[in-house]
Amino acid sequence: MHEMTIVANVLEIAHRQATAAHAARINRVVLEVGTLAGVEVESLRFCFGAARAGLSAHAELEIREVPGHALCPGCGATEDVSEPAAVCNACGRVMEISGGRELSVASLNVD
Numbered sequence: 001m002h003e004m005t006i007v008a009n010v011l012e013i014a015h016r017q018a019t020a021a022h023a024a025r026i027n028r029v030v031l032e033v034g035t036l037a038g039v040e041v042e043s044l045r046f047c048f049g050a051a052r053a054g055l056s057a058h059a060e061l062e063i064r065e066v067p068g069h070a071l072c073p074g075c076g077a078t079e080d081v082s083e084p085a086a087v088c089n090a091c092g093r094v095m096e097i098s099g100g101r102e103l104s105v106a107s108l109n110v111d
């Protein structure tokens with residue numbers, strides 16, 4: 001499962017950072033997920049709950065969704081988009097996705 005691979009990577013990053021900080025446990029992992037990143041938030045939560053262990057055994061997952069955003073290379077118009085393909089309303093050109101593909105650990109809370 002795609003989401004399980006993502007969660008495994010996220011937990012690996014979290015564990016490495018917590019270990020480097022000599023933390024006893026990870027309380028919370030904040031993840032930024034773009035709405036165009038192609039991941040299921042509910043599935044991420046489920047996988048996180050199943051995969052956490054050791055330092056992260058009681059960690060919470062907080063997900064910050066980043067909205068999709070597109071920029072027109074023709075006229076510079078910007079638009080919020082929910083699909084990875086968009087056409088400019090003003091001039092009809094294909095827009096470039098400028099946000100919403102994020103998938104990264106934004107912060108950690110450890111003790």
Ligand SMILES: [Zn+2]
Binds near residue numbers: 073074076089090091
């Ligand atoms: Zn345009």
